[in-house]
Amino acid sequence: MGTPLLFLLAFSFSFFSALSFSPFSPVDNHLINCGSALDAAVDGRRFVSDFHSSNPGTPLQSSALTTALCNGSPRSSSPQIYHTARVFRKPSRYAVEIKEPGTHMVRLHFDPFVSSNSDLREARFHVLVDNYVALSNFTVSDTLVKEYLVWVSQNKLVITIVPTQKGKLGFVNAIEVLSAPKDLIPDTATLVRDGETQKFEGLIKQGLETVHRVNVGGPKVTPFNDSVWRTWIPDDGFFKSSDLSSKVHFSGRINYQVGGASREVCPDFVYNSARVIASKSSSIPEANMNWVFRVTGGHRYLVRLHFCDIASLSLGSLYFNVYINEQLASKDVDLSSIAYELASPYYADFVVDSDNLGAVSVVIGRSNLSMAYAVDGILNGVEIMKMNNSMASFDGKMCRGMALKNWPRGNSGGLITLVVVLCLLLLSVSMLMRRKIVRVKDSFSWTKLPTEVSEVNLKVGIQSSLGGKF
Numbered sequence: 001m002g003t004p005l006l007f008l009l010a011f012s013f014s015f016f017s018a019l020s021f022s023p024f025s026p027v028d029n030h031l032i033n034c035g036s037a038l039d040a041a042v043d044g045r046r047f048v049s050d051f052h053s054s055n056p057g058t059p060l061q062s063s064a065l066t067t068a069l070c071n072g073s074p075r076s077s078s079p080q081i082y083h084t085a086r087v088f089r090k091p092s093r094y095a096v097e098i099k100e101p102g103t104h105m106v107r108l109h110f111d112p113f114v115s116s117n118s119d120l121r122e123a124r125f126h127v128l129v130d131n132y133v134a135l136s137n138f139t140v141s142d143t144l145v146k147e148y149l150v151w152v153s154q155n156k157l158v159i160t161i162v163p164t165q166k167g168k169l170g171f172v173n174a175i176e177v178l179s180a181p182k183d184l185i186p187d188t189a190t191l192v193r194d195g196e197t198q199k200f201e202g203l204i205k206q207g208l209e210t211v212h213r214v215n216v217g218g219p220k221v222t223p224f225n226d227s228v229w230r231t232w233i234p235d236d237g238f239f240k241s242s243d244l245s246s247k248v249h250f251s252g253r254i255n256y257q258v259g260g261a262s263r264e265v266c267p268d269f270v271y272n273s274a275r276v277i278a279s280k281s282s283s284i285p286e287a288n289m290n291w292v293f294r295v296t297g298g299h300r301y302l303v304r305l306h307f308c309d310i311a312s313l314s315l316g317s318l319y320f321n322v323y324i325n326e327q328l329a330s331k332d333v334d335l336s337s338i339a340y341e342l343a344s345p346y347y348a349d350f351v352v353d354s355d356n357l358g359a360v361s362v363v364i365g366r367s368n369l370s371m372a373y374a375v376d377g378i379l380n381g382v383e384i385m386k387m388n389n390s391m392a393s394f395d396g397k398m399c400r401g402m403a404l405k406n407w408p409r410g411n412s413g414g415l416i417t418l419v420v421v422l423c424l425l426l427l428s429v430s431m432l433m434r435r436k437i438v439r440v441k442d443s444f445s446w447t448k449l450p451t452e453v454s455e456v457n458l459k460v461g462i463q464s465s466l467g468g469k470f
């Protein structure tokens, strides 16, 4: 008799939880599988071929002098998008349509495999994302995903790949361009500088590059388990161990609330683990928790700290201070005054200059309000994002113009494509005409090429329109 009721309960519960988990669906969502004639499915997402023949709407703009390359022996565990790459010998562009202005996430996937005729570890190139220099003089020796957050106000976003010079290669395996969740990047943060804090404004229009994204006290979170397909790595490599702290894991429900962090800002898998310092006696431990993140100097950084009190037994018992680069960034933090509920997530954004040592340090320490027999410090997640410098670069002191200077205008792939297409058109028209003539006269031979078509251009054109050799 109890069984139908139980079944109904179970059913309505799963129905309810399915409703409360509506997945994020970005307005702009371009996933490109570079150098492959086939689409690829990765974690249930479809990366579309950049071959013109399989995808007439491909965002690849200059197909001349690009080659599709296939990894002959990919690792069995590697996603399908890493089995091919598109290789560039001249500056080339991918341009995607942007339907809705706003912050966009751009991910570039690099897997430098070695094939019979190319070693992608030898590639050396620059990458521009719209007007930003994302990578300069870039080489890559192992699988790498680069992620940028850029404000787009135009109706397209352009990714340009520029070999450093003639004879050098550029490549990319896959590209993602998606609308970021609306609440991902707010406009204000707290600037921590010269031992003081002040309001920082204009964050939303800043270019950002993700440098570290860390799940404190928990396991790696893969794109499959993240609301916007990010990767969060464990914090063990960054945590300067403290005997008095411990990892905690929470298996209950994370109470996302309006006004706090949303599931798109940071998923349950990050909020349900943390490191804590807790007082187990009538005294409060003097210990701090300390993380050190290596960064490159000469940039400002956005430091986003994620908090969710999954460890306290009651509201109003957890107080702590936050120090960034040894400066007090936030005092007497009381999560319960922000969320009014345990296990309710919250994040805080700080802007800092990197010190000369090339590191950003984060310390969670006791507050003057910390209590005995209570949790006295917690941290669930950290994101460190680099801001572009005044040259609009994320990578050195080279601006966009300098990246393109070895490649004078008019020498770029686009024009050559046009020339090749025109030549092919001319050729086919003249062949048709000659065929007619042949039919009529029945004696004229038409094997000779028209003199204005150069054979070199023709070969290039045919090779590139076939996507080169595998």
Ligand SMILES: *[C@@H]1O[C@H](CO)[C@@H](O)[C@H](O)[C@H]1NC(C)=O
Binding pocket: 137
């Ligand atoms: C690029 O890197 C190489 C090797 O590290 C170096 O020799 C060269 O000067 C760099 N070029 C630029 C423009 O920075």
Ligand SMILES: *[C@@H]1O[C@H](CO)[C@@H](O)[C@H](O)[C@H]1NC(C)=O
Binding pocket: 221, 222, 224, 225
């Ligand atoms: C996603 O998370 C679940 C639960 O923790 C885990 O069992 C699974 O392996 C994860 N999947 C991936 C692809 O990371």
Ligand SMILES: *[C@@H]1O[C@H](CO)[C@@H](O)[C@H](O)[C@H]1NC(C)=O
Binding pocket: 321, 328, 331, 368
């Ligand atoms: C904590 O209290 C001590 C003594 O009253 C004071 O000197 C110190 O500045 C306080 N610390 C903070 C972070 O407010």
Ligand SMILES: *[C@@H]1O[C@H](CO)[C@@H](O)[C@H](O)[C@H]1NC(C)=O
Binding pocket: 131, 206, 207, 300, 387, 388, 389, 390, 391, 392, 393
């Ligand atoms: C980043 O680049 C933009 C131009 O796109 C510029 O307005 C801004 O000042 C740069 N940021 C910094 C910190 O220099």
